[in-house]
Amino acid sequence: MNFADCYKPRNQTCSVDVGNITIGGGAPVVIQSMTNTRTADIEATTLQILQLANAGSELVRITVNDAEAAAAVSRIRDSLDDKHCHVPLVGDFHYNGHKLLTDFPDCAQALAKYRINPGNVGKGKKRDAQFSTMIELACKYDKAIRIGVNWGSMDQALLARLMDENANLAEPYDAHDVMLETVIRSALDSAQQAQEIGLSKNKILLSCKMSVVRDLVTVYRSLAQRDDYALHLGLTEAGIGSKGIVASTAALSILLHDGIGDTIRISLTPEPGAAREKEVIVAQEILQTMGLRSFVPLVTACPGCGRTTSTYFQALASQVQDYLRKQMPQWKEKFHGVEDMSVAVMGCVVNGPGESKHANIGISLPGTGERPVAPVYEDGEKTVTLKGDNIAEEFEQLIDAYIKRSYSTKSQ
Secondary structure, X not given: OOHHHHOOOOOXXXXXXXXXXXXXXXXXXXXXXXXXXXXXXXXXXXXXXHHHHHHOOOEEEEEOOOHHHHHHHHHHHHHHHHOOOOOOEEEEEOOOHHHHHHHOHHHHHHOOEEEEOHHHOOOXXXXXXXXXXXXXXXXXXXXXEEEEEOHHHOOHHHHHHHHHHHHOOOOOOOHHHHHHHHHHHHHHHHHHHHHHHOOOHHHEEEEEOEOOXXXXXXXXXXXXXXXXXXXXXXXXXXXXXXXXXXXXXXXXXHHHHOOOOOEEOOOEEOOOOOOOOHHHHHHHHHHHHOOOOOOOOEEEEOOOOOOOOOOHHHHHHHHHHHHHHHHHHHHHHHEOOHHHOEEEEEOOOOOHHHHHHHOOEEXXXXXXXXXXXXXXXXXXXXXXXXXXXXXXXXXXXXXXXXHHHHOOEOOO
16 A cells, blocks of 8 residues: 555645635645624724634624625724724625625725625626626726635526426436536636636635535535636535534535645534634634645544543643644744644543653643642653642643743744
């Protein structure tokens, strides 16, 4: 077996510049998210964009659905710039985007990318004219676009034609397969139309979002084989809580392993009172566990068993992970490569010392009936044994000291 064959490099798709971010062309996979505030509420929208950007969202999409929202966009952009936040903004347009971009040139200029759903632009000749208007404005202002198609917005005329053609085959395909093909063709045909109007290929991203994992994988594999447009991945309407996280991870991990996808969004339904930034953290964790990017040191922790009847190690693992994420912005400004560090928090003698030795820094807590001491390992060597009531705080101090000692500062 040739182990080199097991690794599939990312496709070299056409690169697209969106503000200060490059998507595709071998660039790292970009994380994006979307606000759920009323865009006309400038203060609330600006605050949520800042929160998403601080969490690691590299693009933020906002709804632009009416005149009030369109009028607010440039003021939101100015407010973000005043706060030294230069995250590119993407305008989400449906039904009336051609009019809003025409009537509010400041909005058209402030956005870095327009999200266009061709199926929601209009019908027949009206659709062609309104779609053309949006593309012409993208050309005028030198903006990128994302052509996004899903179940609810595929080209219905194309669907009818493909269904008729399929019915006349000696061995017709399943109707579901014809619908998947329609989604793909709707995106590709619209992209081709945009190029015919005058928009260059390196200004176009495509997405064909599905809500079922197998459908999403099927569609994007086919889409990636047909052309080299930069691709936006996401399982639409993924759901709430663990269901949304698991479904998104299952779908995107398959595609990313195949080298498919240049930017991702995790479309989680927020739980009541939960932070919007959760979708950003999940996206980061998918990319980091896939080995595609690093954002924050990963914590290895055992699941617990009868040997670990105390919940102390669980609390410590959670506390350490929160500490790493909280400290990461400061560390990243000062030190090279700290995001690649590995940390282990283990609960008993069975796997604890071994896993701790494999991490850059790890701690092995005592299990049930074991001596109440916790050895700490740094780069495979035991350096100190902690005990008492302040193990968590002392371990955090050791992590901080390890980083300062092991990673070069960016001023050097």
